[in-house]
Amino acid sequence: MLAQQRQQAILERVRRQGAARVADLVRELGVSDMTIRRDLEVLAERGLIEKVHGGATATGKGSTEEPGFAAKSVRQQAEKEAIARCAAELVRPGSSVALSAGTTTWALARHLAEVPELTVITNCMRAADVLHRAGRPDQTVVLTGGIRTPSDALVGPVAVAAVRSLHVDILMLGVHGMHVKAGFTTPNILEAETDRELIDAAQRLVVLADHTKWATVGISTIAPLDRADMVISDPGLPEDARIALGERACDVLIADLADPAEAVAR
Template identity: 55%
Template sequence: MSENQNLLAEQRRALILDEVRRRGGVRVNELTRKLGVSDMTVRRDLDALARQGVLEKVHGGAVPVAEASTHEPGFEAKSGLELSAKEDIARTAATLVAPGTAIALSGGTTTYALAHHLLDVPDLTVVTNSVRVADVFHSAQRSSGQRQGAATVVLTGGVRTPSDSLVGPVADQAIGALHFDVLFLGVHGISAEAGLSTPNLAEAETNRRLVQSARRVVVVADHTKWGTVGLSSFATLGQVDTLVTDAGLPAQARAEISEHLHRLLVAGAPETNDAEDGGDPDGSGNAGNPADF
């Protein structure tokens, strides 16, 4: 029995999607051999991924979806993708948060995962334009009561996007009057040429305000975001202090990214070296003390 038969559906579908994107298309019989599962299981996985809009089924297999630069998938569509990678990223990014600091969390499914790891960090002030992120803190406080040291959450106003972020002039004005110690920023796409980008013009402007109001900018993005370019760029890689990504990011991309920003943290990769993580003294790939970045 192949060990891949024991993979969870989520993990198996992430492997399938990576294979489709890497090769530009795969056949069902290739996936059955690679994953050690039945033809029917692969077809069900392809059906599920096609419903999420992340690949297109063709006769005998699947190909990537050619997305327009203006295409903006909704929160639910994105929330089922790269779950293990996002969890690794969130766990690592959370170690960068010191008690008693003022942080900002942008919209996105990775910042949503990060919010769950911050519930026990005392005395935080959390500014967010994400309805989902705010709900994480509010739900925790409702279930456990208003305990000492619970986070103070500031939810900006604005117009709601498909990704459940609040954007536009109201959000921009609120953010522009604030100052955060650290911004944790989810992105639609990241590349050396286009920097950080999004398909939503209003969200791009709100993200610019978030970047301008932060002392430190930490981007949390899984490896599939590298090379993706949305309609509007809102920051260069030079404006990013730290990128937290996952072990799926190819070595060539790691080297290219490291040329442009201060620190690269690869979550779930203990072999990360000093050149990649910006000086992690023990080479563990862990974030370490927040003062280090």
């Protein structure tokens, strides 16, 4: 296969699925890791894809763009893992936890599987699956039901009705973006409605958002910044973002990428 044909095949896969991993492309196209990385470099230089750690994602960042789960799962992996570890430290055995949908909350679910006697409410299909596979008999996992979005969230009237009568100790909320004026946002209007119900059901709101979420705005606001009790992010979060969040009475916890078990609070 000629380089041009190979690059076209890569581009079509990224556009169709939203993302592609280098390892998968090596296996499918029968070429070396270095060859695939050169192809991705060429496509990225032409503005056709966005290179990320371990692969590539489709371009485009409109307010209604909703990347699929596969596309989001290869972005900022180290940051999301560090954030998830920090978030897990806030969860006590025997408590009730709500998880919104998202790849960061999915990462968190793997850590929550180690916490005994939890009750977990979630509209995240991937997180529910992680907890189900862990098979802890002392954990109760409630999946809301609802309409499935491209990011594997369950939303809409069924999800809202399932959450409306519940009360939980803490909500771990993943967001598409956060902005001084727009607040915490999502590109999916129905997901925003479901997330607002989750917020109302929780005594404490913790937002999990890596640094790339700052100044990103989705079409629908979930909540203003001052609604959060805490935001957990990574060292890439700009200083102006930390100040803006702090001024809104929101604690900011920065996960240490080198040692995710520790964090510096501001």
